[in-house]
Amino acid sequence: MLFRKAHSPFINANTRVHSIMYQVLAALIPGTLASIYFFGWGILFNLIIATGVCLLSEAAVLKLRARPVKPTLKDGSTLITACLLALALPPLVPWWLTVIASIFAIVVAKQLYGGLGFNLFNPAMVGYVVVMVSFPREMTYWTAPLGAMDQWLSFSDVFNIIFHSAVPGQASIDSITMATPMDAIKTQVALEHDISSTRQSPVYGPLFGVIAGKGWEWINLLFLAGGLWLIKMKTIDWRIPVSFLLTLLLISNFFAVSDYATYPSALFHLLSGGTMLCAFFIATDPISASTTPRGRWIYGAGIGVLTYTIRTWGGYPDGIAFAVVFMNITVPLLDYYTRPKTYGDLEVD
Amino acid sequence: MEPTHKPGHFHGGLRLNYHKELSNQNAIVAGKAQSRYVVPVQQHIGAPGEIIVETGQCVLKGQMLTRPTKLISAPVHAPVSGRVVDIGKQAVPHPSGMPADCIVIENDFQEQWVERNPVGDRYNQMNSHELRNIVRDAGIVGLGGAVFPSAIKQTETNIHTLIINGVECEPYITCDDRLMRERAREILSGADIIAHIIKARECIIAIEDNKPEAIAAIQAAADEDGTGFFRVQSIPTIYPSGSEKQLITLLTGKEVPINGLPADIDVLCQNVGTAYAIHKAVHEDEPLISRIVTFTGKGIKQTQNLEVLIGTSIADCAAQCGGYSDDASCLIMGGPMMGYTLSSDQLPVVKACNCLLVTTSDEIHPANTEAHLPCIRCGRCVDVCPAKLLPQQIYWYASTHNFERATEYHLFDCIECGCCTYVCPSQIPLVQYYRSAKSEIWTLEAERKKSNHARERHEARERRLQQQKREREENLRKKREMLNKKKGGPAESEIDQKKTAIEAALARVKQKKESLSVAPKNVDHLSADQQRQIKEADQRRRANGKESDE
Known part of the structure; x- marks a missing residue:
């Protein structure tokens, strides 16, 4: 002993x-x-x-x-x-x-x-x-x-x-x-060519697949699959990817519905560029992300809004990196103001 | 909005490997009588009782050794008849490892009891106050591990729900399981007494669903009772559902308010062991001098539940269990989630001692205090925290000694259940950080209070001294005046007049001296030559004087 x-x-x-x-x-x-x-x-x-x-x-x-x-x-x-x-x-x-x-x-x-x-x-x-x-x-x-x-x-x-x-x-x-499909659409829209004509143009047409860019849609789907496995294994928190993807989906759908020729569909956004890589592998980096449950919802949504904004109206081909880095800055604040209610805390908000 | 949950749920928690089968297979065995018992004076939360026996005195079994002095206090009793051989500091099982006051009794093996007058079924005609006194005098404290004096808990009356806690959620521990299986009727009898004290309208006996035999036994006893007052509630096996607050939420859907008591939401919670002890106190007039202890783990040869007298040496109990195995490494009092290691087995069994877990080194994996990885903020601890805290943030502030922030993040609402540490992928001993932060804050607080007190005392002393000095001077002055008057001498004012007269005279003399140096000298009758010589000498002297002045 x-x-x-x-x-x-x-x-x-x-x-x-x-x-x-x-x-x-x-x-x-x-x-x-x-x-x-x-x-x-x-x-x-x-x-x-x-x-x-x-x-x-x-x-x-x-x-x-x-x-x-x-x-x-x-x-x-x-x-x-x-x-x-x-x-x-x-x-x-x-x-x-x-x-x-x-x-x-x-x-x-x-x-x-x-x-x-x-x-x-x-x-x-x-x-x-x-x-x-x-x-x-x-x-x-x-x-x-x-x-x-x-x-x-x-x-x-x-x-x-x-x-x-x-x-x-x-x-x-x-x-x-060659430009990425997302970049192609952006530059062509700036030249007042609508999306469907870009997709059919001899130069850019071959870049497109069924929904988004050729290849890109597969890459994104496979990152999605990997991400779902991580959520199933409880390796990553589900809130950030869900809130990020949902936000991106809602915003892009809103604009796509309002102007079909200028704004690509929600599915295009979800399966283009670094969307899925960001959703499950970048935004979910726990160290630089918000750590409270509510904070994670806001954090993911913030990345969604910023990504769409930069992609659509910004000067860069994709907005993921800037969106993530920008939301990283807000994390201490998010964490502080989204503290969960402690057991037995009966105070009214 | 008041947080409400559907019953059957509380936030967080863990599913663990329970290892209950190691010790719950055999009936409770009585501990062997020993020749020496060490009874610590303080085995409860609150003030220690006052020792009312002396060294050398003979005591009877069940005789009170200490008397509770303050409101929150509990007495201890002689576990056997015999002689008090020593009163003094002895090693006791406590996380601090500090020795404490103990009463050592040598067993005379006569088993002579003090005179007992059991109340029996007459308790129905007694009022709450009288019954509470019985509970108090029997030294009964919460036997689930908190050892809070039970009588104090039962002060409030007209509490709607009495919860009898038979959850026993920590792995390995089975003393309550065996007690429920074997002494269900007595537990319900005790529960009925508590219900009578607090005038409860319903009684729920909560048991985790991994103890079907216990549930069946209690259910059978409840059926036999037939009044329908007792309701047996099987609850899901999730650690820490046996924690008072979590159990209350699980059963009622309500949360016990911060800094509040279960009574605030009309609930009282007592452990099955406590109910059993109260039954014994009322029906047999037997104080709390024994308890059931689970001896388990791979490090002990014969795992079982022993009913041992308080004060029995752990080493003697271990010997009764066949001793330790060769690869035994840790002796833990309590369960693997919240217990603490003992550095010796030459310690007495106390009222808080529900389990003695002897582990081998492959059985346990405590988080490494020296070298753990940094927190990666993964939030697994948040998901499992039953107090709904942010353990990772509290850790951050506790480890950087930012105690103000740690407190703001509700450090003191942590129940130290260990769930966060269990899931931490960086293996940070989180609970240990919280414990030391809490005790450091307590120390600082005590120091601040002490220094405040000291400062106040110092200031008061200064004020007092000044006051005394003033008074002394005043007295002296008065005395002098009185004395002078008695002598018929000049009063103070006359003295003053004289003083000014003297000063004026001195001033006149001084003035005269000064004018003298320039006044004409009596030299008229001298010759011109002599006058010239004097003049020269005067000039020389003046010049010299000026030089020396300079």
Whole structure:
């Protein structure tokens, strides 16, 4: 008999931070595979560069801060940041852009704030916003999805574009890249071409699938599937995705119904760009999101409103990152004013 | 809006692995008589009683050893007949590990009782006050673990609902389960006495649905009673449904107000063990000198429920259970969710001791106090908190010593049930942070009170001293005046006149001296040469004087 000292409770559930993180990573797999399928080698390069740089910079800062390196790297949070960043970036961005975004995400947005658990902003989205603001041209380097193109760009072509900015043949990079469907609609609407004519135009028509962009709708559906699995496993809270998607759906439906030719349908918005990735993997990052039940409803709804606003009337192709970072700022306030009523608190509101 | 819930629900809670089968299979066994009993003076919440026996004195079984002094207090009684061999500090089971006043009794094995006069069924004709006194004098306290003096709880009358708590929601513990199975009739008898004291109109006996045998036994006793007064209510097995507030909400849909009592919403809640003890006090005039203790866990050889006398050494009980297994690591008093570890087994069984859990190291996984991951704000703790708090925010403020904010986030409404810590993926020992924050706040509060008190005392003392000084001076002056008058000497005012006269004279002298230095000298009769020499000497002196002046 040892008479060991300990504090109650002496038992606990088997959920651990790293198991949560690895479940999130696992749920990302289907959507990631779809992204690679439709957009080719570039996505893979992004993933590899981002993962490598994120892990290295995390390790370097931890070393400087004299903190244990291995356990922190093992918790999986760095990998999630790297994956989210890589999946948000266009497939043909130059390597240094991914490097800058990764370093900024980990070093500034995460470690300078104190590391895991202390970052006010979603690191991946901060990294994305920084390169989006600094290098807007490179951030349009999307290609047409497989289906609109006959085959992937070859491995060596993609390698040369990313690492040497060398475009095959004598062509300019603009002849290879292609606007995303959402961007196409926005620019065409600005030129007073309505949505249906854009969808039928010989240039942009092939980009569209059944509901939203070709490829994009599949990618979004698979992220949705991964997200639903996470909710079923109770890995993430359901309130943020539900409130975000519901808000986006209601607003986009309101405008689409009011003007069918100018505003894309609600389903288009739900299955375009980073909607589902945001709903289940970015907005649900618990550290930078609101932590109270009511606060989470407001937080999700806020991202929905901002995303729609930036997408429709803003100057950027997608509004997710800005919406998330902006709502991150409101979190301390949200948390304070949405405290739940304590047991036995009979005061009238 | 008043928060209402449909009965059958409270916020949060956990489904756990219960391990009840380890100890609920066998009937309650009587503890073996020992030669020595250590009875702590304070085994309840409130003020300790006043010791009314002396070292060397012979006592009878059931004799009162301490008398309650204050309103919230409870006496303790001799568990056996014998001799008081020591009164003093002894190690007792308490989270602080601090020794406390105990009365040590050597058993004479005569089993001689004090004179007993059981009230029996006459309690029906007695008033609440008389019955409460019986409960109080029998030293009965809440046996669910809170050990709050029961008589105080029963002060309010005309309470609509009496709830008898047979929930026993903590894993491993089965003492109430066995008690309900084996002594259902006595429990209902005790419940009837409590109902009579508080003039309750209904009585609900609540039992978790993982104890079907207990439910059946109590139901059978209720049927036998036949009055329909007792209602057996099976409730879902969700930890902590046995916590008083949560149970009340579960049954009535109402919440006990913050800083309020169950009586505020017309409810009184008492544990089945308490009801049983009250039955014994009224029908057998037996004070609370024994209780049922669950000995369980993989670390003890024979898991069972023992009915042991208060004051029996835990080590002796463990020996009766076949001793510890080789890989036993922790001795926990209470359950795995809210209990605390004991650093020795040379401690007496006390009234609060419902379970002694001996665990092996693979059986328990307490959160690591040294190295836990940071909070990732996942909110799992919010989902399970039965007090509807934000444990992650309280942790944030408690760990950064922002006690004001922690209190604002209702730190003091935390019931320390451990649900948040159980689910925390970062393995943060949250409850431990709350406990230390609470005690630090209490210490600060006490210090502030103390320093306020000290400051007030200091200021009062200063004022008093000043006052005394003034009075002394006044007295002295008066005395002097009186003395002078008696002597016929000058009164104070005359002295003053003299003083001014003297001062005026001194001033005149001074003036004269000054004018003297420039007054004409008596040198007329001297020769011119002599006068010249004097003049020169005068000038030299003046010059010197000026120099020396400078």
